[in-house]
Amino acid sequence: MGQKEDVFLHLEAATPALRRYARALGVSMGTAAADDLVQTAIGRVAARLRAKELRDAEAVRLAAYQLLTALAREKLCGHPEAGFPPRRSALARGLADLPFEERAALLLVVLEGLSYDATAQVVHTPREAVVMRLMRARAALAPLDLRPSSAPHDGVRRGGAHLRVVK
Amino acid sequence: MDESELHALVDGELSAQRRREVEDHLLAHKEDAALVENWRRQNAALRAAFEPVAQETPPLSLRNAAARNAAALTPPIESGAIHWGRPSSSFRPARRFDEAKGGRDRRALIAAAALLLFTMLAGAALFLAPKVVSGRGGVRPPALSQSYVERADIAYATFAGDLRPAEFDAARKTELLAALLARIGFAYAPDLSSVGLRFMGGRLTPGLLRPAALLFYETAAGERVALYFERAEAEPAALTAPKPEQGLTAVEWRGAGVAFVLIGPLSPDKMQTSAERAAYEIVAPGVGGQ
Numbered sequence: 001m002g003q004k005e006d007v008f009l010h011l012e013a014a015t016p017a018l019r020r021y022a023r024a025l026g027v028s029m030g031t032a033a034a035d036d037l038v039q040t041a042i043g044r045v046a047a048r049l050r051a052k053e054l055r056d057a058e059a060v061r062l063a064a065y066q067l068l069t070a071l072a073r074e075k076l077c078g079h080p081e082a083g084f085p086p087r088r089s090a091l092a093r094g095l096a097d098l099p100f101e102e103r104a105a106l107l108l109v110v111l112e113g114l115s116y117d118a119t120a121q122v123v124h125t126p127r128e129a130v131v132m133r134l135m136r137a138r139a140a141l142a143p144l145d146l147r148p149s150s151a152p153h154d155g156v157r158r159g160g161a162h163l164r165v166v167k
Numbered sequence: 168m169d170e171s172e173l174h175a176l177v178d179g180e181l182s183a184q185r186r187r188e189v190e191d192h193l194l195a196h197k198e199d200a201a202l203v204e205n206w207r208r209q210n211a212a213l214r215a216a217f218e219p220v221a222q223e224t225p226p227l228s229l230r231n232a233a234a235r236n237a238a239a240l241t242p243p244i245e246s247g248a249i250h251w252g253r254p255s256s257s258f259r260p261a262r263r264f265d266e267a268k269g270g271r272d273r274r275a276l277i278a279a280a281a282l283l284l285f286t287m288l289a290g291a292a293l294f295l296a297p298k299v300v301s302g303r304g305g306v307r308p309p310a311l312s313q314s315y316v317e318r319a320d321i322a323y324a325t326f327a328g329d330l331r332p333a334e335f336d337a338a339r340k341t342e343l344l345a346a347l348l349a350r351i352g353f354a355y356a357p358d359l360s361s362v363g364l365r366f367m368g369g370r371l372t373p374g375l376l377r378p379a380a381l382l383f384y385e386t387a388a389g390e391r392v393a394l395y396f397e398r399a400e401a402e403p404a405a406l407t408a409p410k411p412e413q414g415l416t417a418v419e420w421r422g423a424g425v426a427f428v429l430i431g432p433l434s435p436d437k438m439q440t441s442a443e444r445a446a447y448e449i450v451a452p453g454v455g456g457q
Binding site: 015024042043050052092106110115116134142 | 228
């Protein structure tokens with residue numbers, strides 16, 4: 001039984017990362033809605049834990065990402081672009097403009113540090129498809145002016161002057 | 168060079184050897200190096216934008232969400248179930264005896280956690296066994312030379328092979344429950360479809376001290392699993408390991424003053440999962456489902 005509780009602890013420890021992922025994945029849906037998704041996902045992972053379907057910490061983590069991704073997909077595909085706040089950073093806007101599957105692949109690899117194989121498992125798709133989505137997502141975001149936040153945007157640098165043709 | 172190799176470099180997916188080769192390639196090809204540089208900036212920007220979320224204290228609704236989920240639905244079967252499996256049944260009795268002696272604290276803890284859901288029923292189930300063991304001392308009623316598991320085993324062997332094992336089939340569930348309630352004083356036919364077991368029907372069968380129920384379930388492959396239950400307020404548990412027939416696994420537990428045995432030919436893991444599901448369904452129908 002001790003081992004089982006440990007697995008619940010792993011789930012709890014993963015909560016901040018799940019929130020980070022949900023917030024980025026549902027960048028157009030707002031904080032509260034993203035947290036709702038996390039809560040639902042945790043509930044479902046816990047149910048799978050009780051059903052003894054998940055044996056170790058890594059399986060728990062991947063299942064949580066998988067359920068969260070599925071929930072976000074369901075929600076966002078039902079109401080695309082629902083009430084996106086007009087004034088957001090270029091990055092948030094760029095992310096929101098990505099197709100859902102490309103955004104998920106990009107965030108799982110870059111933000112959550114999952115390997116290509118783990119990402120493929122989470123989104124139920126072959127590894128090659130993950131790489132393709134990643135490539136398309138990066139190409140779509142490439143024109144954005146994404147300086148590290150230590151160099152804040154001044155109001156003048158905007159618009160077409162900084163668009164670069166990448167390929 | 169294939170573009171996917173450049174992505175693999177940025178994402179740390181290359182072997183050390185390949186990584187050196189790709190980096191050498193970048194030195195010679197400025198346009199590819201610019202791509203990689205751009206993606207690394209993207210990565211940094213993404214992490215900078217969302218990392219603060221992971222550093223925040225999660226809202227109340229999410230704090231301890233996992234722990235709450237764990238505590239709220241701790242399966243009642245963990246509170247005192249004995250798993251009479253084939254592989255290791257020889258040392259089960261010792262474990263069982265230890266639990267009866269030292270299990271009170273753990274039981275009380277689990278009861279506290281599950282209290283919201285299982286108030287009266289859980290209470291009755293949890294405190295029954297220790298009280299009885301200490302109260303009765305060494306005196307055991309002669310009827311208990313047999314255990315519930317052995318009884319369930321015989322009942323299973325008698326009826327499971329029949330073409331129509333159930334006296335009342337699934338369509339006559341209401342009648343079955345009425346009959347069980349009248350004769351046993353307890354009637355419930357848990358829905359086990361979530362663990363792949365279809366309810367076939369049930370029957371009355373002779374128990375150890377009074378009439379018992381035998382409910383049959385069937386897997387998609389046609390394997391039959393039986394749930395045996397009999398009222399058991401005052402009996403101490405048997406202290407010798409019963410020997411279910413070769414190829415069968417039995418899981419025994421108590422709840423609400425009733426002894427339950429789930430017996431069937433499935434794997435021990437599968438039997439345990441099914442028994443937990445049944446215990447859930449009986450105490451809190453429809454809760455904790457997926």
